Amino acid sequence: MGLWNYISQKAKGLGVTEKAPRRAALPQRDGADSRGEWLAARGPRAVPPAAGRRVKETAGQGAKTMSITASGPDCCGGLGNINYRKADLCVMTWLLHYVDPLDPSFVVAFLTIAFNPFFWNVVARWEQRTRKLSSAFGSPYLACYFLGGVILLLNVLRSHCFTQAMLSQPKMEGLDNPTTYGLGLALLGVGTVFVLSSFFALGFTGTFLGDYFGILKEARVTTFPFSVMDNPMYWGSTANYLGWGLINPALQEPWNQRHASPTGLLLTVVVALVYVVAILYEEPFTTEIYRQKAAKSHGRR
Template sequence: MHPRLPPLDCCGGLNNVDYSKVDLSVMTFFFDYVDLTDSNFVTAVLCIAFNPLFWNLMGRWEHKTRSLTRIFRSPYVACYCLGATILFLNFLRSHCFTEVMKSQPKLKLLDCLLGYYIGMALIAVGSIFVISSFLALGFFGTFLGDYFGILMEAKVTCFPFSILDNPMYWGSTTVYLGWSLMHASPTGLVLTAVVALCYRIALLYEGPFTEEIYRQKPTKSK
């Protein structure tokens, strides 16, 4: 067996331990705290994975068929409705994320004022990226307006896009990381990693597709 690191008290340093009796494998560390078979955990993972899949499929379907535009008789109304649906799904995801953290054990290492304040700081930073991204892009730029033919005049390069690509996605991930630290939740940390992975996969499809839409813009305008 591999020796396990001694328990830490982040507010007071190393605890006094008998190293000869500590022999738990580091690889099993999170599994002592994270129940992957818990129905709440599975639901949270499904919500996290479903959201980017949903808005990408709906956006591409609209771009190809203009079905939502025809249903709502306006690309603007259709985009507002899709945006409202995405917001609802994001609130549902956050609710499921929070509930599973409450239902599973806390990590003593993180359950202190230092962990709480670091979590608060991360939430503040992440929120700045999310809010400033929304203000820079506007509603239609944020909620797939380009898939509805509502194109922006030029690429947004102001803050926070001047310092980070896809700041809304990574700001949202940072908020979840901070929320997990505030709850001292190893389950939250695992779910945050799932959020980051799903966003990373979504960007592999969104980025090239959006670039192609704008590449075709001059051709369509002639």
């Protein structure tokens, strides 16, 4: 002990102080008490442990590790911080660049396409139930000719509105190639063949709803083009509109400066959908009246 006191006195004389012993770490506990004890032990400038550190607790026979995490704010700040003005609307922008559905010419074309089959089916069903047109004209044939003439005029108006809608809206330059132009011509040719051959096979009254006026053929027509497909006149007309949209109706321009019309292609889809609805409405009636005619003919025999 005397030697130790002597060494300590010499060290003090040289200005060397004895190093303070390290404080033992306080056990960590949850809650505010643990934080207060830790600050008291470390001093006022001490930084508390970060939230989310792992602490160990011993309970019962073994030790288990528990992770304490502090929940932070949502990474994106929630849906309220989304700027919808920066949303990618390139598809809609691309479509509206070519087709303006609010353009008056487009609206008129759409209405004429939808109106025509609606008109002739309503009038034909009304005639089939009441025979008013036949009575007014004194003959079912004259009444059928009258309705057929009105339908032809409506179809001319529809084609005119279809063309004007295409001319008033932008074209698709990506399809300005000989293949597209040739495909358009081919569709026009095939469509015209189906329409004309259907007309010659059915005749005027057969084409323009003569069966609703009581003007029936001996049996349903099954020769060309009906041997190839059902309702060839409707699908031939659809092919004509599709081909017309591909070749561009601006006939004053050379073929290599014409571009397919997205408006024409979209309106062709409308034509096809309207015809599908018309077929679903007309086909059961036509099938039934020829079934009844066949049953009557069989009964007479």
